[in-house]
Amino acid sequence: MVFPIKLDFFRYYCVLFLRFTLFLKSKHKYADEVLVIDKLEFLLALAREKHFGHAAEACGVTQPTLSAGVKQLEETFGVLLVNRGSRFQGFTPEGDRVLDWARRIVGDSRAMRQEVHALKHGLAGRLRLAAIPTALAMVETLTTPFRARHPAVQFTVLSRTSTEILALLENLEIDAGLTYLDNEPLGRVTAVPLYMERYRLLVAADAPLSDRESVSWAEVAQVPLCLLTPDMQNRRIIERMLRDTGVEPNITLESDSMVLLYSHVRTGRWASVMPARLATTLGLTDSDKLCSVPIEGPEVTHSIGLVAPAREPLTPLTAALVTQARRIAPSLLD
Amino acid sequence: MVFPIKLDFFRYYCVLFLRFTLFLKSKHKYADEVLVIDKLEFLLALAREKHFGHAAEACGVTQPTLSAGVKQLEETFGVLLVNRGSRFQGFTPEGDRVLDWARRIVGDSRAMRQEVHALKHGLAGRLRLAAIPTALAMVETLTTPFRARHPAVQFTVLSRTSTEILALLENLEIDAGLTYLDNEPLGRVTAVPLYMERYRLLVAADAPLSDRESVSWAEVAQVPLCLLTPDMQNRRIIERMLRDTGVEPNITLESDSMVLLYSHVRTGRWASVMPARLATTLGLTDSDKLCSVPIEGPEVTHSIGLVAPAREPLTPLTAALVTQARRIAPSLLD
DNA sequence: CTATCTTGATAGATATATCCTATCGATTGA
DNA sequence: TCAATCGATAGGATATATCTATCAAGATAG
Numbered sequence: 001m002v003f004p005i006k007l008d009f010f011r012y013y014c015v016l017f018l019r020f021t022l023f024l025k026s027k028h029k030y031a032d033e034v035l036v037i038d039k040l041e042f043l044l045a046l047a048r049e050k051h052f053g054h055a056a057e058a059c060g061v062t063q064p065t066l067s068a069g070v071k072q073l074e075e076t077f078g079v080l081l082v083n084r085g086s087r088f089q090g091f092t093p094e095g096d097r098v099l100d101w102a103r104r105i106v107g108d109s110r111a112m113r114q115e116v117h118a119l120k121h122g123l124a125g126r127l128r129l130a131a132i133p134t135a136l137a138m139v140e141t142l143t144t145p146f147r148a149r150h151p152a153v154q155f156t157v158l159s160r161t162s163t164e165i166l167a168l169l170e171n172l173e174i175d176a177g178l179t180y181l182d183n184e185p186l187g188r189v190t191a192v193p194l195y196m197e198r199y200r201l202l203v204a205a206d207a208p209l210s211d212r213e214s215v216s217w218a219e220v221a222q223v224p225l226c227l228l229t230p231d232m233q234n235r236r237i238i239e240r241m242l243r244d245t246g247v248e249p250n251i252t253l254e255s256d257s258m259v260l261l262y263s264h265v266r267t268g269r270w271a272s273v274m275p276a277r278l279a280t281t282l283g284l285t286d287s288d289k290l291c292s293v294p295i296e297g298p299e300v301t302h303s304i305g306l307v308a309p310a311r312e313p314l315t316p317l318t319a320a321l322v323t324q325a326r327r328i329a330p331s332l333l334d
Numbered sequence: 335m336v337f338p339i340k341l342d343f344f345r346y347y348c349v350l351f352l353r354f355t356l357f358l359k360s361k362h363k364y365a366d367e368v369l370v371i372d373k374l375e376f377l378l379a380l381a382r383e384k385h386f387g388h389a390a391e392a393c394g395v396t397q398p399t400l401s402a403g404v405k406q407l408e409e410t411f412g413v414l415l416v417n418r419g420s421r422f423q424g425f426t427p428e429g430d431r432v433l434d435w436a437r438r439i440v441g442d443s444r445a446m447r448q449e450v451h452a453l454k455h456g457l458a459g460r461l462r463l464a465a466i467p468t469a470l471a472m473v474e475t476l477t478t479p480f481r482a483r484h485p486a487v488q489f490t491v492l493s494r495t496s497t498e499i500l501a502l503l504e505n506l507e508i509d510a511g512l513t514y515l516d517n518e519p520l521g522r523v524t525a526v527p528l529y530m531e532r533y534r535l536l537v538a539a540d541a542p543l544s545d546r547e548s549v550s551w552a553e554v555a556q557v558p559l560c561l562l563t564p565d566m567q568n569r570r571i572i573e574r575m576l577r578d579t580g581v582e583p584n585i586t587l588e589s590d591s592m593v594l595l596y597s598h599v600r601t602g603r604w605a606s607v608m609p610a611r612l613a614t615t616l617g618l619t620d621s622d623k624l625c626s627v628p629i630e631g632p633e634v635t636h637s638i639g640l641v642a643p644a645r646e647p648l649t650p651l652t653a654a655l656v657t658q659a660r661r662i663a664p665s666l667l668d
Numbered sequence: 669c670t671a672t673c674t675t676g677a678t679a680g681a682t683a684t685a686t687c688c689t690a691t692c693g694a695t696t697g698a
Numbered sequence: 699t700c701a702a703t704c705g706a707t708a709g710g711a712t713a714t715a716t717c718t719a720t721c722a723a724g725a726t727a728g
Contacts, residue, residue, distance in 0.1 A: 034714095035371040035443055061715095061716075062717065064677075067678090068677095068716085069715095084676070085676095086675060086725075087676070087725085088676080097446075097449055097453065109435075112439070115435070116413055120412070386705055395687075396688060396689080398687080398706075401707090418705070421704055422705085
């Protein structure tokens with residue numbers, strides 16, 4: 001019975017203290033309500049790290065500095081933004097709203113810097129992208145022509161799950177993503193459809209089923225499979241197809257790495273299921289080692305495309321990427 | 335007793351590492367590129383005042399402070415933003431772009447504050463509006479029901495020309511405006527049509543034409559008229575109608591004040607042309623002193639409505655006003 | 669239940685930034 | 699030519715930002 005009382009008392013004390021501090025502050029001469037964008041970045045970092053120390057490190061400052069920054073925000077708004085016990089306990093409702101605006105303002109300020117820089121030095125900088133594993137091979141069709149037009153632009157490409165991509169986008173940690181457009185709610189994003197994902201069986205040339213014109217999902221379910229881990233949407237889609245046949249699939253190996261899956265398929269002991277376009281793009285079927293066999297049955301296709309923030313205007317780099325995506329889309333959509 | 339030693343060693347290592355990182359990060363220790371929103375406001379003030387001293391006064395700082403603020407912005411971006419000779423000579427192209435972003439960021443930061451405030455204290459604050467003179471009487475139909483719902487909200491309403499309203503809106507000096515929707519290019523705004531402007535002749539009860547069922551534009555052109563000044567779009571519209579009859583209109587008095595026009599019409603020596611709705615809303619025709627006579631001829635109507643920034647989301651106050659406008663619009667559009 | 673670790677807050681010191689007043693130099697106008 | 703206007707600059711007072719070091723309150727492991 002001691003804890004609740006102490007906790008309540010602590011909170012009460014916090015609120016009282018904050019009010020008192022606010023009262024004192026109002027007498028100070030300057031910076032009554034100076035909003036520094038860097039402090040908003042503190043809030044963003046805190047939102048993704050959920051830890052004052054880690055957030056501080058991410059911002060390149062010490063923990064007391066970040067704590068003070070957040071507290072200053074709370075003082076300017078006159079509201080507690082973060083629920084604190086002995087540790088970070090999430091944001092208050094007001095904090096959530098401020099966080100939303102902070103994302104927008106920080107994004108805009110970055111876009112502003114980038115645009116001015118682009119006016120001076122042409123389109124340059126680093127585009128941060130993330131793609132679902134099965135779309136990784138497609139990134140090239142976007143980046144290669146883009147770089148031909150804008151040689152000064154650099155890329156960072158991460159392999160992530162579809163949900164992670166949306167979260168990264170929301171937190172301004174990436175500029176755009178390549179992911180499914182039609183399965184999960186996308187939220188506030190600009191989407192450019194690029195191609196449809198169709199599935200094929202990938203097997204070694206000397207493995208069973210390799211000489212077939214086509215196979216059924218039921219047959220696929222009976223060979224030892226290596227697939228992506230279940231946190232990937234691609235895996236869930238394929239697994240659904242397999243289970244719909246009534247046969248319990250034989251998924252003997254899973255990984256989050258496409259390279260690992262390939263290397264196993266090459267041994268002839270495993271097979272895998274992957275998007276048709278992926279196999280051909282990588283030229284895996286050019287050698288005589290691997291075959292990709294069409295899978296019969298209901299044509300399940302999933303639209304994959306570029307997602308960027310729904311903000312208007314976009315940063316010059318992101319805008320150029322979206323333009324590039326719109327340009328190549330017709331040649332990909334069969 | 336092994337742990338403390340290890341811990342100390344770890345901490346020592348951490349500190350060394352941190353120092354090293356900081357050393358690499360910057361030669362200047364702090365604030366290499368700190369963006370303060372207040373400085374962006376300096377830029378907005380400079381854009382509308384076109385004068386360093388006046389802009390400084392508008393921001394509540396001295397001129398050197400504003401000069402330094404602008405210069406700091408220029409240093410952060412590494413570009414000149416303002417063309418200076420011995421005086422303010424406008425913005426550079428980069429300056430114009432920064433100005434555009436500054437408007438957006440400043441607007442968002444205000445909206446953020448307002449929203450947090452609204453979460454704490456309910457919808458409160460001051461709505462800054464501007465309306466064209468002929469729409470002034472209509473403002474009441476918007477503000478009265480609005481205040482009934484949100485009693486804590488205060489209003490500031492300015493009488494301005496339609497072009498001024500758009501400029502004020504652009505510079506965040508007003509939250510919304512009441513103006514013509516279909517005559518001039520509106521730019522980036524949200525528009526809510528409210529009603530159509532139709533014209534009537536306003537005359538004293540004992541003046542010529544007062545007993546007519548209706549009059550023609552040609553007849554109107556022959557009586558001494560008092561109208562708004564030519565910078566008002568309303569005046570230009572009416573004048574066009576009059577000239578189209580081929581008769582040179584007899585505009586013997588012009589003013590930017592509707593009250594002045596009324597007081598002259600009441601003498602019986604002048605007549606005026608005004609929107610039908612305006613006369614009835616003010617109850618001018620209830621007394622026996624004034625009559626409003628329908629004008630025959632081509633039905634020229636001009637749509638009038640509420641304009642607000644095209645930004646999304648709007649500030650809570652502006653959003654509530656737009657909602658209110660949408661609510662009352664059906665009862666106004668006949 | 670105790671010892672230890674983790675986490676965020678706080679204190680004190682110092683460097684930095686901000687702002688004001690006063691003044692200057694250049695242009696503009698009379 | 700002289701005064702007025704405009705924006706830049708210098709110098710000094712003061713607020714602010716950041717660091718290091720440390721603390722106290724949970725959480726955790728033994």
